[in-house]
Amino acid sequence: MPFLSGSLSFERFRVSKFDSETFDQEHLDKMMKHTAGNVETSSTENVHTGFLGGAHLFDQDFDLNKNVINEAVHFGIRIDTNSIPSAIKNAWMSMELAAAARDNPSGVATKSQRKEAKEAVEQRCEVEASTGKYRKFQPFALLWDTYHEMLYFGGTAGTASGHCADLLERVFEVELGHVSAGTIAQDWALASDRYAEMDDVMPASFVEGQSISSVAWANEHSKSPDFLGNEFLLWLWWMLETQTEVIALPDEGEVTVMLAKTLSLECPVGENGKETISAEFPTSLPEAMQAIQHGKLPRKTGMTIIRDGQQFDLTLQAETFGISGAKIVLDEDVEDFGPEDRIDAVRQLSDTVDGMLHTFCDLRTGTAWEETRLAMQEWLAPATKQSKRKAA
Known part of the structure; x- marks a missing residue:
């Protein structure tokens, strides 16, 4: 397992x-x-x-x-x-109807024959199912x-x-x-006395002229702000590109982060479709920057994180904060890494990704958020617009 x-x-x-x-x-x-x-x-x-x-x-x-x-x-x-697979049941039904209609002048099964065919198929399903096949x-x-x-x-x-x-x-x-980006954020807000601020959070716009009231993939039955997972990945991308590769955690720890291997993006208003990029460093490719400049948000990304000397290579899903393909990279000097160590590693991995989201939530619900959002918007502005603003 x-x-x-x-x-x-x-x-x-x-x-x-x-x-x-x-x-x-x-x-x-x-x-x-x-x-x-x-x-x-x-x-x-x-x-x-x-x-x-x-x-x-x-x-x-x-x-x-x-x-x-x-x-x-x-x-x-x-x-x-x-x-019983539906394709098999449909095939049995077609065979029954064809046999029933063979002697009909019209060549089509009657209503009573269709009923008999349905009953015959149901009976056959029961028999076949009992075999365990x-x-x-x-x-x-x-x-x-x-x-x-x-x-x-x-x-x-x-x-x-x-x-x-x-x-x-x-x-x-x-x-x-179920734990998701939104529930992690809400739990943090409750523990940090920021619940009122978190309750007021709405999807942010990072592209000039774009207005977002909700994201296209939001679960209409959930009140959790899972869109914060998408904003977190975009903020993380911006941090790594313009600020630092080391993210400070609320517990005074630090984690070194690198985005790698895979990147999936989607238009939050459902206009420009989806895009998946596979490369050693996908965020460095021009098509990745062009996608977010047109308003797309990250929905999934591969990353390498290092905390307290322990490295993990993983893929993080933005809304659910689900982790896939995570590898625990062991130091060459480690000889005995048993079940207890594996469980501690699972805990550390979960705590680390949650801690990074907590850092973002602290910023997102604080007074410095608008300044950060504008800086991200400037980062995403095409080079021509940036040149005009600097000239002005």
Whole structure:
């Protein structure tokens, strides 16, 4: 499972209402009671979720020494589905209709024949599903940091993470909340007595003449200001280009940052489409600068970050603050880097990207923001406009 080896990809969920300060045998017993594979799914369109021991697709062994590491629980959840692909069902339906209409003068199936064909296909689906031929197993790695009340889900937020969250909430009677750029910002604002300022934050315009009231990719059902993730990446780009490669963190630490490998941009008002650039240093390419000069915002970027001597290479998604393809770059002198060290590295990586966003939020809700925004707008202005302003 990737949390203990290989590259890291995850999104996070805040865990609340857990009934214990530690994860004990009684909690493992609950996992064992709901182990993946205990319930066979034989009917169509059926979904069953269950826990895995964390080692592989069929691991049903749970043990405190194996699963509880460094005040975190490493395990898996498997989603079993038994659904006939729609292309196959459509093909069966076409075959049934063709057979029914063969002797009709019109060559078209009647209403009653279409009903019979539908019933025949449904019956065939039940029979085929019972054979297990179309059963699929989809495993996901999870790391539950009980000490920091955080769940790391080894995938992207969506239907699968929803099934996993439902299982955890049902079995452990907890509540899970998806962590995103907006929720990180709101939590920081609450802790820093800036909630009123954060509540007033609206999408900013960094291109002269462009007005933005909301971003095209915003979740209309969410009140979290996730657009701050896009603004953060643009600010980070500006900082690295014009100010410094070292970002100060609120805890008085520092992180050295370099944007690398990949960059995805999109027009916030949905007019100029999307653009993805793959290069060693994508932000140095003319097309990258032209994209943001035309008002596009970063939605995802690769980066290298170094903090306290530890280097991470990763890709950060702006709105969700989801991390993908993260590699822990070890020093050549490091010989023993075990599971506990891996979990500490996951924590450090999360704290570091959050800390950089906290630094931006402090600026974004402070008195110096307008001056910074205008400086970024000047940076993005085409060279001809900059020359005219200097001449004036």
